[in-house]
Amino acid sequence: MGKAILDADEILQHATPLVQQNAHEIQPFRHMVRMPIALPEAVCRESVDNLNQVLADTMTLRDMYKKHHWQVTGHTFYQLHLLFDKHYAEQSKLVDDMAERIQLLGGVSVAMAHDVAEATLIPRPPKGREEVPVQISRLLHAHEIVLKEARTMARVAAERDDQGTNDLLVSQVIRTNELQVWFIAEHVVDTPAVRAE
Numbered sequence: 001m002g003k004a005i006l007d008a009d010e011i012l013q014h015a016t017p018l019v020q021q022n023a024h025e026i027q028p029f030r031h032m033v034r035m036p037i038a039l040p041e042a043v044c045r046e047s048v049d050n051l052n053q054v055l056a057d058t059m060t061l062r063d064m065y066k067k068h069h070w071q072v073t074g075h076t077f078y079q080l081h082l083l084f085d086k087h088y089a090e091q092s093k094l095v096d097d098m099a100e101r102i103q104l105l106g107g108v109s110v111a112m113a114h115d116v117a118e119a120t121l122i123p124r125p126p127k128g129r130e131e132v133p134v135q136i137s138r139l140l141h142a143h144e145i146v147l148k149e150a151r152t153m154a155r156v157a158a159e160r161d162d163q164g165t166n167d168l169l170v171s172q173v174i175r176t177n178e179l180q181v182w183f184i185a186e187h188v189v190d191t192p193a194v195r196a197e
Contacts, residue, residue, distance in 0.1 A: 029108045037105070044107070054098060057145055098173070122142045
């Protein structure tokens with residue numbers, strides 16, 4: 001019995017990536033899928049809407065940290081360059097955790113930059129470079145927006161018995177943002193750098 005001869009073109013056809021595929025969305029934005037997580041759909045929907053707002057603002061804050069990481073200047077360049085990048089990474093972790101929570105509640109998380117820009121409550125910074133005190137002031141204002149909405153939405157989640165969303169907002173979003181506020185706010189305290197007054 002002889003060996004079957006394989007056609008190289010047929011083999012390559014099976015190894016070629018299928019590109020430029022298109023199909024309908026499997027779940028439109030703002031539409032819910034019922035998940036068996038022992039929460040009423042109305043509670044899940046409210047938490048998804050609230051989390052998507054915090055997510056959009058957190059993504060904006062995260063990106064402001066990266067912008068300022070690249071554009072920081074002056075005698076505190078090195079430490080702020082590193083600190084801004086550290087805060088960026090921590091905000092990225094929050095983004096991932098919130099997006100996953102939205103998905104497990106049966107929603108669709110906001111994901112693309114243009115959608116985030118439409119949804120965020122944080123004022124857009126200019127494209128150009130700014131002085132360090134202005135960068136930090138912008139970051140502090142953005143943190144305050146996120147903290148106000150996270151506290152409000154954590155209370156709502158607790159009242160609706162959505163303890164998972166409450167825990168995410170309190171133990172991760174609020175605590176991370178409060179700590180970051182402390183670290184950057186200390187950089188705009190007007191104290192002498194070399195000689196005490």
